[in-house]
Amino acid sequence: MPDRQRRLALAWLGVLPAMLTSPAHALLQGYPSQPLRLVVPAAEGSAFDALARALATQLQQQVGRDVGVEDRPAANGMAAGEAVARAPSDGHTLLLQQTTFVAQPALEPASYDPLRDFQPVAMVATLPLFLAVDARLPIYSITDLLAQARGESVTVNCGSDIVGTWSHLVAEQFVRDYAFHAPHVAVRGEAGLVQQILAGRMTTCFACYPSVAAAAANGQLRLLGVTGGARSRFAPAVPTLREGGLAGFDRSAWIGTFMPARTPRLLSMRAAAELRRAVASGDVPATLRAGGFEPEWDAPDTFAQAVRRDAAHWQGVIRQADLRLDSGE
Incomplete structure (x- = not known):
């Protein structure tokens, strides 16, 4: 585990004792109390779907509840966001998304706001290009x-x-x-x-x-x-774009989980802790790498910062280029 991830993991482990005090303990005691839903904006059989199913299988083993994957690729993946935005805020529904989720509002109208209507839970992987x-x-x-x-x-x-x-x-x-x-x-x-x-x-x-x-x-x-701040383990001899002289490409896409915005913070924190375990367990790392993803967990607070930063950056790129889904560019 990289040093940064180790520090984050230790910090979040330090939060757990506070989560077990009353009334927090009462909230968490029966969680999850029903099957979990992991909603995905991709088609069955895609690399994104495979990532979700690997996570779901591992989470199911960890929490002792069924974890179902729902593929909702319709409307350029917005159907997935709409389903989760309307879901109960009880911690049992998660959305798996990537960086384009927060850029999409600049391309087409949506019934939800990715920053206002969702709570970032944890990053689980990056996608270098x-x-x-x-x-x-x-x-x-x-x-x-x-x-x-x-x-x-x-x-x-x-x-x-x-x-x-x-x-x-x-x-x-x-x-x-x-x-x-x-x-x-x-x-x-x-x-x-x-x-x-x-x-x-x-x-x-x-x-x-x-x-x-x-x-x-x-x-x-x-x-x-x-792309990214460090060379990829897929091809370590290949320099980063920054090493090659290109500024502005030191971030890879993130893949992360979200819950409805009104979900109690303690439940999303518990989910983040389970996802940290899942990303490093079982077949999950190998499945992620087979799809071109790098397993990488990030905590809710720092993940939320990345979400806000990338929303501003990529929506700006889209507007500056005057891109539209029907633009053909």
């Missing part, structure tokens, strides 16, 4: 890529998944911050992005490790950098 380039091109570093992109002789386009996804927001910021002449190109699905590069129709893209691993291993893609 790799900047990959066609290995047939003489681009060996981020410096090389930027030089090509700013030149007039070669068209360098940067691709991502569809509008509003995590890879799209990162690519949009990259293209605009670093003055690419060619526009950002959105392609549905990261597998499609890689195929576009291999076919010579795209220069570079942002994608998670499972999407680029095979092509990088066989020499078809070159990995120039990775």
Whole structure:
């Protein structure tokens, strides 16, 4: 466990004795008193769904109650948020979401406010993105890529998944911050992005490790950098984007849990403690890494700070770029 996570875990363990005093003890004594719901804004069979099911299985073993996963991908995942916002504030319903959850209001209207209507419980993972380039091109570093992109002789386009996804927001910021002449190109699905590069129709893209691993291993893609504040264990030889000279990309997407805003704080704290155990237990770490996620727990207070910070940042990126879900950008 990294030092930061160890300090957070010890701090939260120190809170537990206070949670066992009356009337807190009375509130927690029978919790959970019924099956738990983990609502997911993704389709069954997706990497996000697999992450949720691994967590649910482990949580079920820990708390002795059934933990059901509900996939609600409709309305670009907003159906999941709507279901949890309307749920009883009794600590038995959790929403599993990622960074785009707090950026989405700038793209389309929603019936809920992700900051006002939800209480952050805990972060459970991060999702680093790799900047990959066609290995047939003489681009060996981020410096090389930027030089090509700013030149007039070669068209360098940067691709991502569809509008509003995590890879799209990162690519949009990259293209605009670093003055690419060619526009950002959105392609549905990261597998499609890689195929576009291999076919010579795209220069570079942002994608998670499972999407680029095979092509990088066989020499078809070159990995120039990775988002986040530290190198990824998936490819430790690949520098962070900051190491490569790019400012503003020192955060990977977070994956975290939320409860309805009016849920008693003690219940969300108890859930956070159980999630801390779950993230490090059983098959959960391996399942997360298979989907490109890095297991990483963060406590409610610091996770809430990240949620607010990323809401301001990514909504700003969306508004500055004048992005809309039907914009095709």
